[in-house]
Amino acid sequence: MDFAFWHVFTNVCFWSPFWAWITAQLTKMLCGFTRTRKFDFSYLVSTGGMPSAHSAMVVSMATSVGIREGFESMCFVIALALSLIVMFDAATVRRASGQQARLLNEMVDELFKQHRFSEHKLAELLGHTRLEVFLGMVVGILVAMIVTSVPYFFR
Numbered sequence: 001m002d003f004a005f006w007h008v009f010t011n012v013c014f015w016s017p018f019w020a021w022i023t024a025q026l027t028k029m030l031c032g033f034t035r036t037r038k039f040d041f042s043y044l045v046s047t048g049g050m051p052s053a054h055s056a057m058v059v060s061m062a063t064s065v066g067i068r069e070g071f072e073s074m075c076f077v078i079a080l081a082l083s084l085i086v087m088f089d090a091a092t093v094r095r096a097s098g099q100q101a102r103l104l105n106e107m108v109d110e111l112f113k114q115h116r117f118s119e120h121k122l123a124e125l126l127g128h129t130r131l132e133v134f135l136g137m138v139v140g141i142l143v144a145m146i147v148t149s150v151p152y153f154f155r
Helices: 005-010 012-036 041-045 053-069 074-091 093-114 130-148
Strands: none
Touching: 005 012, 012 041, 012 053, 012 130, 053 074, 053 130, 074 130
16 A cells, blocks of 8 residues: 555545635635625634534535435544534534623623733634524535536546
């Protein structure tokens, strides 16, 4: 078995999630631009927001594995399980963390107005709504279908 690290970059199961993540993050940046009329490049590396880049990435990986290896394959089942865990986490645990951060930030605001206190705030945009996770899933599936339909770039 001849394996070179660079072979990873010829694999559709690498490029599909990569492009799904890029697509989701660019979509977040464009949505932010429509709201503020300013380009905010921090969206390219931010968590939370519409659509979920985590969901897009893992679902794109699972979809491309399913298309490439077969939807009945063990590899697809493993990728699907990973996708479900990531999407569940994005919509529950990470969302709850964001809500707690918002509440703590409100408490800090109240304390700061009355006493001397640090103004450092927690990141509130950590998790996703179910709609954001669902749209991330849709982005992932669509990107995987597009990327896997161009087989001459990949082995």
